[in-house]
Amino acid sequence: MKILHTADWHLGKRLGEYSRLPEQELVLEEICQISEKEEVDAVLIAGDLFDTFHPGNDAAELLYRTVYRLSNGGQRAVVAIAGNHDSPDRVESTDLLARSCGIIFQGHPKNQVPLFCTEGGVRVLRSAPGFLEIQLPECSYPLRLLSTPYANELTLKRYLGIKKSEALQEVLKQQWQELGQSYCDDQGVNVLMAHLYAASPDEEMPEEPEDEKPVLHIGGISAIGPDAFPEQVQYVALGHLHRYHTVSQSPCPILYSGTPLSYSFSEAEQKKYVTLVEVSPGTPAKVVPIELTQGQRLIRKRFFNTEDAIQWLEAHPDTFVELTLVSDTYIDAKSKKTLYAAHSGIVSIIPEIIRPQVEANEQPRINLQDNLSSLFSRYFEHKRGQTPNDELMTLFREVIEAEEV
Numbered sequence: 229m230k231i232l233h234t235a236d237w238h239l240g241k242r243l244g245e246y247s248r249l250p251e252q253e254l255v256l257e258e259i260c261q262i263s264e265k266e267e268v269d270a271v272l273i274a275g276d277l278f279d280t281f282h283p284g285n286d287a288a289e290l291l292y293r294t295v296y297r298l299s300n301g302g303q304r305a306v307v308a309i310a311g312n313h314d315s316p317d318r319v320e321s322t323d324l325l326a327r328s329c330g331i332i333f334q335g336h337p338k339n340q341v342p343l344f345c346t347e348g349g350v351r352v353l354r355s356a357p358g359f360l361e362i363q364l365p366e367c368s369y370p371l372r373l374l375s376t377p378y379a380n381e382l383t384l385k386r387y388l389g390i391k392k393s394e395a396l397q398e399v400l401k402q403q404w405q406e407l408g409q410s411y412c413d414d415q416g417v418n419v420l421m422a423h424l425y426a427a428s429p430d431e432e433m434p435e436e437p438e439d440e441k442p443v444l445h446i447g448g449i450s451a452i453g454p455d456a457f458p459e460q461v462q463y464v465a466l467g468h469l470h471r472y473h474t475v476s477q478s479p480c481p482i483l484y485s486g487t488p489l490s491y492s493f494s495e496a497e498q499k500k501y502v503t504l505v506e507v508s509p510g511t512p513a514k515v516v517p518i519e520l521t522q523g524q525r526l527i528r529k530r531f532f533n534t535e536d537a538i539q540w541l542e543a544h545p546d547t548f549v550e551l552t553l554v555s556d557t558y559i560d561a562k563s564k565k566t567l568y569a570a571h572s573g574i575v576s577i578i579p580e581i582i583r584p585q586v587e588a589n590e591q592p593r594i595n596l597q598d599n600l601s602s603l604f605s606r607y608f609e610h611k612r613g614q615t616p617n618d619e620l621m622t623l624f625r626e627v628i629e630a631e632e633v
């Protein structure tokens with residue numbers, strides 16, 4: 229059985245003022261081509277399908293068009309779960325129609341998929357909350373899938389009966405162990421898919437985009453450890469962290485496929501992949517990352533003058549750039565305009581001001597008896613290399629006066 233694992237499409241995501249939709253279209257086309265070339269039997273999409281709870285029509289259309297193509301006329305199972313960026317209800321809203329194509333959308337952790345069969349021969353044989361057994365047309369044995377969409381603390385309490393004192397890790401572990409024992413044996417392929425934060429106990433917290441941080445601590449725990457996954461499972465397909473990486477090889481390969489595009493500058497140097505998993509009943513899964521080539525590169529660059537920056541920008545079109553400009557003054561409007569004119573993908577220009585070296589014996593002395601306004605002005609000048617303007621000083625005085633009342 230061949231399974232393609234992908235995640236974190238974040239359809240509709242923007243980078244600053246730029247839409248990434250044209251690139252998302254290209255990279256999803258690439259994923260479709262890989263599925264066709266590799267003749268995969270099932271596609272797993274591990275959450276964060278959309279970037280927001282209320283995606284635009286263009287993003288929605290891209291999702292449905294893509295999963296429809298992946299389903300290959302009902303001959304390939306496509307299972308997608310909700311991530312923390314998705315509205316669970318929105319994800320499930322098209323489930324009824326999607327099922328007739330062999331596409332299963334799971335928004336809530338404990339929803340149960342009804343038994344059905346597509347004309348192409350994808351058949352759901354058994355199901356339970358958080359579990360599916362699917363017969364695929366080209367395989368003589370079934371795929372068992374334990375799946376856990378992202379859920380916030382409130383939802384988890386409702387669906388899984390979590391009480392404050394119980395750690396999420398324990399509750400999920402227990403649920404997975406029960407499903408593993410009840411439904412998974414070596415007569416089929418057993419896989420777990422989830423959207424959450426998992427890490428080896430000795431692993432450092434990864435650098436992740438700001439908007440992904442809160443979920444690292446769902447339920448007040450730091451991370452799901454590899455030992456939470458049941459021994460019957462042969463592969464764990466994770467979504468949430470944007471970097472492709474293996475969390476652990478034990479008890480089975482536990483992987484994040486990562487995003488198909490670099491979505492933030494913290495991912496600037498990363499290569500992007502989908503994961504091809506070849507697995508048969510009772511044998512270890514073989515995992516092959518396939519690199520994705522579509523999409524623009526994100527580059528962080530630092531320059532000491534505008535001329536060098538412009539030269540580099542002109543030599544690197546079709547990229548997104550976060551530009552740091554080191555100088556001893558602020559960047560004037562004219563230079564800024566010239567920079568933006570030189571490149572169509574500047575996301576931000578960060579000024580880095582270096583102050584002229586002050587000789588030790590010239591160190592200005594500060595008299596703490598001075599009034600607050602003049603002390604503030606001196607401090608501001610020290611920090612920012614220029615004196616505060618009138619507007620700021622007026623505001624400062626207002627704050628001081630409000631404090632005194």
Ligand SMILES: [Mn+2]
Pocket residue numbers: 275276311312313440443467468469
């Ligand atoms: Mn996520």
